Amino acid sequence: MERRSRIRFSPSEIARMEKLVSNRKERVFDENFCRKLAEEFNRSAARVGSRALQPTQFPASTTKPTCLLTISEEEKTLASEADAFVSEIKTPVSEGKVLGLDTSISNNEDALSMDLPKDTTDKVPELENLQFEARSSKDFAWYDIDNFMAHRTTSSGEVEVYVRFAGFGAEEDEWVNVRKSIRQQSIPLESSECRNIATGDLVLCFKESNDDALHFDGHVLDIQRKQHDIRGCRCVFLVEYDHDGSQERVNLKRLSRRPKYL
Ligand SMILES: [Zn+2]
Structure with missing residues (x-):
């Protein structure tokens, strides 16, 4: 596909x-x-x-x-639907997941001194501002969600939602497991946030191949810290993709991070 x-x-x-x-x-x-x-x-x-x-x-x-x-209207609709969706399913796991609670907050003090605040936490967004991404079971890539179309509970008690992916039509709609494959959108990294990424962190990594360019989960195996210059972060991140175990060295622009809250 x-x-x-x-x-x-x-x-x-x-x-x-x-x-x-x-x-x-x-x-x-x-x-x-x-x-x-x-x-x-x-x-x-x-x-x-x-x-x-x-x-x-x-x-x-x-x-x-x-x-x-x-940008303005459909996203507002989505936010209000997501709000309803979150309050409706009310599973304890989903609250943590939806808010992206992440225990791997990094505070790497020995990194290069850079042009950035040390704050590694995000402001908890208002519910109406929450936006979500979903992992497709067809290619294991994450896509922004445009709309929640329906929901159901499977025979094993798992909640699934039928989602429309942003930028795609009805033919690509999918049933997605809420607990495993729906979460708040990842946040693209700015150069000033480079220091907040540490070895072991879960990141969303933009992977380009001959056929496509998709966003996959991966973990940071190693970081070569380099002096930042006028173009921003020059560091190199070795990422291992979760879905196939392949590894790739990428720059910061290819990475998005998970939201972090205390
Ligand atoms: Zn850097």
């Missing part, structure tokens, strides 16, 4: 899109507009070294003229 790769927009890019959406009365963002937006984002310092965004990677730009409508 072929999937389009998932594109993560940075908070500043989402804010920019939201602003543009709110400024456009008709809320129709055509292909030409998405192309200009892609060019703008690709010029930004934050995308240096990353694959260039394509106009078609903006939400639904090729299938619907309203390519950016999703």
